[in-house]
Amino acid sequence: MASHARELTPAVRVRNLHRSFNEAGGVLNGLDLDIAPGEFVALLGRSGSGKSTLLRSLAGLDRGVAGTGRIEVPEKVSVVFQDSRLLPWKRLVDNVTLGLRVPDAAERGSVALAEVGLAGRETAWPHELSGGEQQRASLARSLVREPQLLLADEPFGALDALTRIRMHTLLRKLCEVHQPAVLLVTHDVDEAIVLADRVIVLDDGVVRHDARIDLDGRRSQADPAFARLRAQLLSELGVEDDHDAPGRPVRADLGERAAS
Numbered sequence: 534m535a536s537h538a539r540e541l542t543p544a545v546r547v548r549n550l551h552r553s554f555n556e557a558g559g560v561l562n563g564l565d566l567d568i569a570p571g572e573f574v575a576l577l578g579r580s581g582s583g584k585s586t587l588l589r590s591l592a593g594l595d596r597g598v599a600g601t602g603r604i605e606v607p608e609k610v611s612v613v614f615q616d617s618r619l620l621p622w623k624r625l626v627d628n629v630t631l632g633l634r635v636p637d638a639a640e641r642g643s644v645a646l647a648e649v650g651l652a653g654r655e656t657a658w659p660h661e662l663s664g665g666e667q668q669r670a671s672l673a674r675s676l677v678r679e680p681q682l683l684l685a686d687e688p689f690g691a692l693d694a695l696t697r698i699r700m701h702t703l704l705r706k707l708c709e710v711h712q713p714a715v716l717l718v719t720h721d722v723d724e725a726i727v728l729a730d731r732v733i734v735l736d737d738g739v740v741r742h743d744a745r746i747d748l749d750g751r752r753s754q755a756d757p758a759f760a761r762l763r764a765q766l767l768s769e770l771g772v773e774d775d776h777d778a779p780g781r782p783v784r785a786d787l788g789e790r791a792a793s
């Protein structure tokens with residue numbers, strides 16, 4: 534476990550987690566993980582290494598999957614997926630506040646929409662929004678519940694590079710304001726370094742690598758320390774760093790390249 538999380542009661546505590554879908558072998562094989570309150574953890578790993586399985590276990594979405602181990606998460610957990618999962622027959626504010634049983638739900642919905650840059654779009658239908666705007670709405674829907682833990686499974690994976698950069702800025706800002714603990718599954722090594730306090734690499738169903746990101750201030754891909762971290766993480770993932778074009782996201786889902 535990471536030493537920096539020791540002083541605080543963790544927001545997430547996972548012990549000896551095993552999960553398997555069939556007799557062929559485990560997907561998670563005795564995984565331990567702590568996440569401190571307000572800590573932003575990015576989760577990398579090769580395709581099929583069990584990232585989504587871990588996230589779904591933390592979200593309580595893995596009923597029916599064989600497994601053992603202990604999971605402790607806070608009471609209020611929100612999940613964001615790659616697709617926004619907005620209900621097409623509900624207006625934006627109703628999507629954002631769906632299931633929120635408080636008297637001022639509509640006001641809270643408006644505030645959350647404004648926070649993600651969708652002020653005044655309460656009555657819009659999901660199909661009237663761009664992909665990036667739909668993901669903004671999805672973030673608003675998560676944050677309106679004031680989660681202590683935000684679980685995000687490749688939330689920006691389907692967005693173009695420019696929108697993705699804007700979403701990074703937005704997510705960092707939202708996390709500074711709301712301070713949830715975050716577990717972000719991503720294939721994008723640069724995204725992990727830009728956003729996270731800590732990056733972990735999953736392999737063989739356990740945490741293989743666990744590194745704190747100690748980059749000061751604005752995190753620039755042009756910074757040599759950024760490049761060193763990228764190279765280290767890619768090496769942990771078994772991928773060579775051929776990052777010759779600054780600004781190009783480095784994705785770690787290149788199973789064939791890693792094997793060659």
Ligand SMILES: Nc1ncnc2c1ncn2[C@@H]1O[C@H](COP(=O)(O)OP(=O)(O)OP(=O)(O)O)[C@@H](O)[C@H]1O
Pocket residue numbers: 554560578579580581582583584585586587786
């Ligand atoms: N519902 C399921 N039934 C059977 N096998 C599954 C199921 N869900 C996942 N698996 C298997 O478990 C393994 C881990 O899957 P998981 O989706 O957790 O990986 P991942 O690291 O998130 O992969 P990716 O990066 O490709 O999204 C894979 O081999 C996958 O085929």
